[in-house]
Amino acid sequence: MAVKKVRLLALLLILALLFCLFYLICSKQEQKDQLAVNGKYRDWKTYTYQNIKIIYPPGYPLVDEFDKMAANYIAGLNRNCRFFEIDVPDDTLVIYFYTGYGQGREMTGRMYPFADSVAIHFWLPSFPGPTLMQWLLPRWQNVEPKFAFIKHGLIALLDYSGQNYHKSTLRYLEEGKFIPLRKLAVDTTINSDTERHQSAEAASFVDFISYYFGIQGLEKLYRIQSPFETAVEGIFEIPVDSLEGLWLDFVKERVEALDTTGAIE
Numbered sequence: 001m002a003v004k005k006v007r008l009l010a011l012l013l014i015l016a017l018l019f020c021l022f023y024l025i026c027s028k029q030e031q032k033d034q035l036a037v038n039g040k041y042r043d044w045k046t047y048t049y050q051n052i053k054i055i056y057p058p059g060y061p062l063v064d065e066f067d068k069m070a071a072n073y074i075a076g077l078n079r080n081c082r083f084f085e086i087d088v089p090d091d092t093l094v095i096y097f098y099t100g101y102g103q104g105r106e107m108t109g110r111m112y113p114f115a116d117s118v119a120i121h122f123w124l125p126s127f128p129g130p131t132l133m134q135w136l137l138p139r140w141q142n143v144e145p146k147f148a149f150i151k152h153g154l155i156a157l158l159d160y161s162g163q164n165y166h167k168s169t170l171r172y173l174e175e176g177k178f179i180p181l182r183k184l185a186v187d188t189t190i191n192s193d194t195e196r197h198q199s200a201e202a203a204s205f206v207d208f209i210s211y212y213f214g215i216q217g218l219e220k221l222y223r224i225q226s227p228f229e230t231a232v233e234g235i236f237e238i239p240v241d242s243l244e245g246l247w248l249d250f251v252k253e254r255v256e257a258l259d260t261t262g263a264i265e
Contacts, residue, residue: 153202
């Protein structure tokens, strides 16, 4: 019995040592990666406005617009947080501004502006809304949604492009191009960076859910990991087809209100 205990203790010690070694290796790699990132931007300048920090290259042509741009980011963040019914995060919003898509793509290796948990990487011509939402989403919910169209719908809905996605959805319906909700929910090709069909419908749908069932209903759908039909019936207590019918009725009402008044209240 004593021998077994000694062997177990020895095994636990070995596992602990291996874990520590793995942690040290990962930490060193992370430090190297961070040094490499910092090295790329060592000549860049910093502008600060309230809780906004803009990091930009020498000679950036829009420096005189930074006050206005930072204020717009703050206004957008406040608006998004009101939509989610959450407090504005205390985090400093770090934004890397690149001179254009050439510099942005060269330095980040990404085709489109993006945000991670640390910062926004932005270049023109692009709308600021998508990257701001990418930055905020993990601060709203700490899980990745099972249904990608919910995430991309939120990114499109609050992209500040001025596009009315209910009107787009109704047009797809009238033209016979409408993607049914069952199919949209499992679509793996949806990408708010590269298309405006699936994400337009998704934006319309999440706006409907937040209006009809409240932000709490949207939050439940964002977090749930069940199959879509099970999720819908469990959260909203109606079948998917009935939910789609309510959504399309909502779309028609919103577009009619827009056509009648010129604005949606």
